[in-house]
Every structure is written in structure tokens, then in C-alpha cells.
Amino acid sequence: MTVVLTPYWSNGVQKLRVEPQPPAPPPRGTLPAAHDNKVHAIRCMAQLRSKDKSIEKYIYLSQLKHADEHMFYKLCLEHMEEFTPIIYTPTVGDACIQHSHIFRRPEGLYISIKDKGSIGQILRGWPKLNEARISVVTDGSRILGLGDLGVNGMPISIGKLSLYVAGAGIRPSSTIPICLDLGTNNEKFLQDPMYLGLRRKRVPDAEMEEFMEEFMREMCKTFPKLLVQFEDFSTDHAFHYLDHFRHRYPVFNDDIQGTGAVVLSGFLNAAKLSSAASGRPLNSHRILFLGAGSAGVGVAMQLQSFFKIQGLSEEEARNRIYLVDSQGLIFDSRGPMAEHKKYFSRRDYKGPPMTNLTDIIEYVKPTALLGLSTIKGSFNKEVIEIMSALNPRPIIFPLSNPVRLSECEFHEAVEWSAGQVLFASGSPFPEMEFGGKTLHPGQGNNMYIFPGLGLGSILCRASTITDTMVEASSLGLADSLTDDERASDLLYPRLERIREISAFIATRVIRKAQEEGVDTLKDLRKLSDPDLLKFVAGKMWKP
Numbered sequence: 001m002t003v004v005l006t007p008y009w010s011n012g013v014q015k016l017r018v019e020p021q022p023p024a025p026p027p028r029g030t031l032p033a034a035h036d037n038k039v040h041a042i043r044c045m046a047q048l049r050s051k052d053k054s055i056e057k058y059i060y061l062s063q064l065k066h067a068d069e070h071m072f073y074k075l076c077l078e079h080m081e082e083f084t085p086i087i088y089t090p091t092v093g094d095a096c097i098q099h100s101h102i103f104r105r106p107e108g109l110y111i112s113i114k115d116k117g118s119i120g121q122i123l124r125g126w127p128k129l130n131e132a133r134i135s136v137v138t139d140g141s142r143i144l145g146l147g148d149l150g151v152n153g154m155p156i157s158i159g160k161l162s163l164y165v166a167g168a169g170i171r172p173s174s175t176i177p178i179c180l181d182l183g184t185n186n187e188k189f190l191q192d193p194m195y196l197g198l199r200r201k202r203v204p205d206a207e208m209e210e211f212m213e214e215f216m217r218e219m220c221k222t223f224p225k226l227l228v229q230f231e232d233f234s235t236d237h238a239f240h241y242l243d244h245f246r247h248r249y250p251v252f253n254d255d256i257q258g259t260g261a262v263v264l265s266g267f268l269n270a271a272k273l274s275s276a277a278s279g280r281p282l283n284s285h286r287i288l289f290l291g292a293g294s295a296g297v298g299v300a301m302q303l304q305s306f307f308k309i310q311g312l313s314e315e316e317a318r319n320r321i322y323l324v325d326s327q328g329l330i331f332d333s334r335g336p337m338a339e340h341k342k343y344f345s346r347r348d349y350k351g352p353p354m355t356n357l358t359d360i361i362e363y364v365k366p367t368a369l370l371g372l373s374t375i376k377g378s379f380n381k382e383v384i385e386i387m388s389a390l391n392p393r394p395i396i397f398p399l400s401n402p403v404r405l406s407e408c409e410f411h412e413a414v415e416w417s418a419g420q421v422l423f424a425s426g427s428p429f430p431e432m433e434f435g436g437k438t439l440h441p442g443q444g445n446n447m448y449i450f451p452g453l454g455l456g457s458i459l460c461r462a463s464t465i466t467d468t469m470v471e472a473s474s475l476g477l478a479d480s481l482t483d484d485e486r487a488s489d490l491l492y493p494r495l496e497r498i499r500e501i502s503a504f505i506a507t508r509v510i511r512k513a514q515e516e517g518v519d520t521l522k523d524l525r526k527l528s529d530p531d532l533l534k535f536v537a538g539k540m541w542k543p
């Protein structure tokens, strides 16, 4: 992208503003006479739709992004619902699995354990040093629900950043996809001659810790205005590195905090509908989680806010939440457990281990069942029928990704609950007709949160990302439903409004950062709410 430098005055000092410019037209004679951008957009969509396999569509769109970034993002914004399942979940999962086979050209940075000691040198080689604002960093150790994919995790960083550009108008040149190569324990990849990463097992924790210290220190030194999003680290490392760095650098973990925020938002809307049908007060909900990893526990932590908003104490809020992992209900006398499970471990249950999900549902009598377990089919007919017998409108969120790992499908939840389910899934499902009505599945995916949370944090130059900023993003999303969307019982707004939603979320995040005093660009404090919204919308890059 070309830029021009425009002079402006600030506090009596003349400064230069970098203004990105549209790309220069191609030299005369290189395009045929009848070439026209409007027709070319139609041609691109026809080429995309002519491909049968979704992975072919993914490859076509990544080529288009390289060849004509403006066309790619223009079409992405105009066809959000068609593009996101290709550039993001579920197809990005296949792109990760096949990354070493479909790799065409470099995009982003691969930083390996062999670079320890010289990470800064690599970062300083990045071509757009001064423009860098947001980086999505994965170590490939838990990509969606697909396990350890090593450097094949790179497409997840690329896909999330494409959504930052499309959804929040971050300039493409301000994004840095990063995949850390700390080895992989994926035997199949280690045996694959095409595998692009280091051919070694994952490094021990102590070595990873030294690497991560150097990496974050150098990132902050090289890119002083950069926000870092940790993505798809295995659960132990996800919690550890969030705690370790969050008070030192502007960083957040998308799987723990972004997912927590998106689910709290959908739950706020679902709980109102569920309580309206049952006549039971909002503070009487009980939530059962299948899955207690980074996503399950991250969401459970955030959902405590739901109960606190209803006036419950922290202890009372915690008591409304039950976690189940691969060994069944999590309770204290079950024996030793991972650190991140302890907070929600039940103190009140003293019986024998309870492993069967239907038994656990009969015991807990939840109003909501949330899946972050990667176990396809675990919300079966019996489970959904019991949930429907307990609740006139059961809340059922199968949130695992990609779509083939979803705990149940939308049509199953609808049919087995006689159309009463309040549903949100991690990956998209098509809407369906039932009982003479069109029913819309919600997509409870962090893609609704991170673009706005990131944009707000970047614009006010937040020094850290606080819990209240994350919560503000969630409440902002819940409040962004239109009357029309509420009338259709939608739990999340329509994806085509993503820019409007991200701008709204960003203003809420900025205000919270200001309240907490972590905004370093204090000028934005002077703006009224409507002016702040205008400022945020005006900052968005437009293809």
C-alpha cells in the first residue's frame, strides 16, 4: 500500500500523519479495454462459487487477497456470511491441517525455538515496522478442536487477522500473523516429508518460558504500539502466559477472554427469553459445562458476571456453575486436578464419581448446557429431551469448533426440543424452517468480540487489557441487537453489521480503559459519546 505524509498541528507542534492511499492504477495497456471493477467483482464471485470444495474456495480467496487486497476485503464485507465459513471456521481448520501441502507463499512470521537469542533481529526485518498495531500469535498446540498442528497453525492467525481487517477496519498493513515453532507432538506431521516446521517434539516448559520472555520483550521493543492476541495455545500454557504477561504488555487471550465475552453476551440475551418462558427469575439460572479447558473455564469465569449483574455475590455466582471434563463432574473429593479447574470444583458434592451426562443433568437440573469439549454428538437426543423436560426454553450452546466437532447440530437441537431451543454454536449452521417459522442459529464465536475489543484497545493505546474492558466488549455486543433482531429471537446480531457492531464495542472498551486509567492516548477522553463513535468509525480502513 502507498502512503502520503500529511502535516498537522498538535499542541503547537507540527507533526506528520501517515495517510494510506488507494493503490495506484495498473500501468496503461496491462488491462483489457473492457475491464471494469464492478464487473470484475462479479467475475471474482463467479470464480469463487464455481469451486466445489471449500478448501479450493479457501485457496482461491487467499490468492485473491494477495493479488488484490481491496477486492478481497470489499467482497468479504459485502458477503460476510458466505466468506466467514471459508476464511474462518470451519474451513480454516482444514486449511491448517493441510497447510504444509497447500502452502503457496509466505504470509506472516514463523519464529522458531532455534531463533532464541536473535528474535529481535527477525522482528526488525518485518517490512512494515511502524505500522504494526495487532498481532495474532499461536504456537499451534491446540488449533480449534483439532489438537497439536505445529506450524500448520499459521492459517488461524491469518484468518483471525482477516476478520480484524474486515470486521473492525484495521489496516491490512498493521497486522502481523505469527506462528511460533516450538516443535510438535503430532507424529503424523513429524513423519510427513512436506511438513513445514521443525522436525522435533515440543520443547520442555522451562525452555518455552525463556523463549516466550524474549519474544514478548522484543515484540514490545520493536513494535511499541502493538496489541498481542494469544490464540490456540494448549490450555495449561494459555492460562499461564495470560497471567504471566497481562500486567506487563497489552495482551489478551482470545480463547479464554474473547470466548468468555461472546458467550456472556449471547447468554444475557438467551436467559431473558428462557426466563420469560419459564416465569423463573434471571437469578435462578444454573449452567452446566461439558468441557473444562481454556475455553470452558474462560467462559465459566466470565459467566459469573451474569449472576453478579443479577445481584448475586461471587460465591453465589460460582455456585450456579458446574463443570464436567473427560472424567465427569468436577468435585473436590474426586482427587488431584489441574490448577485451572479448582475454582469451579464443587465443594457440595460428596458422592461417587458421576460420569454420565444425563445423570449429571438430572442431578444439576441446569437451565443451560454449554459444550466446549470437542466431543461430537455428546448432546444427543436423550440429553436434549431431558433439557427440554426441565425447561420450556432450554439454552443449548454447542460451542466446539470446527463444525464437525460440534456437540450437536442445529437441526437436531431444534427437532429434539420441538423448536424451543435457544441455540448458539461455535461454527455456523444454516437457518431452518420449523413449525411454519424460520429459526436462526446464533454463532457464539469470539469473532464477534476480538475485532471491537482490539480496535478500541489500539485506538486509546491501552497499556493493558483489563477484565472490565473485556466485560464491556461483551455487554456492548449484547446491547447492539436491533429491535428487529430481538423480534426474531436472535442471540447475536447479524454478521453483515459487523463493522457497526465493532465500532460500538470499541467505544465501550475505550470508555472502560479511560475509567481504569489504562488509556495512554488521553485526548479521546474529551470526546462526547457520539463524537467518540464518529472518531472510531472514521478510523476504519475501507477497501
Ligand SMILES: NC(=O)C1=CN([C@@H]2O[C@H](COP(=O)(O)OP(=O)(O)OC[C@H]3O[C@@H](n4cnc5c(N)ncnc54)[C@H](O)[C@@H]3O)[C@@H](O)[C@H]2O)C=CC1
Binding pocket: 142, 143, 144, 145, 146, 234, 235, 254, 255, 259, 262, 290, 291, 292, 293, 294, 295, 296, 324, 325, 326, 327, 328, 372, 373, 374, 375, 399, 400, 401, 402, 405, 425, 426, 427, 444, 445, 446, 447
Ligand atoms: N466458540 C468459540 O468462540 C470457541 C470455541 N472453542 C472450542 O472449544 C473447544 C475446547 O477448547 P479448549 O478448552 O481450549 O480445549 P481443551 O482440550 O483444553 O478442553 C477440552 C475439554 O473437554 C474435556 N473433554 C474431553 N473429552 C470429554 C468427554 N468425553 N466428556 C466430557 N468432557 C470431555 C476435556 O477434559 C477438557 O476439559 C475447541 O473445540 C475449540 O475450538 C475455543 C475457543 C473459542
Ligand SMILES: CC(=O)C(=O)O
Binding pocket: 089, 143, 144, 145, 232, 254, 255, 400, 401, 426, 445, 446
Ligand atoms: C474460535 C476459536 O478461537 C477456537 O475455536 O479456538
Ligand SMILES: [Mg+2]
Binding pocket: 144, 231, 232, 254, 255
Ligand atoms: Mg481459538
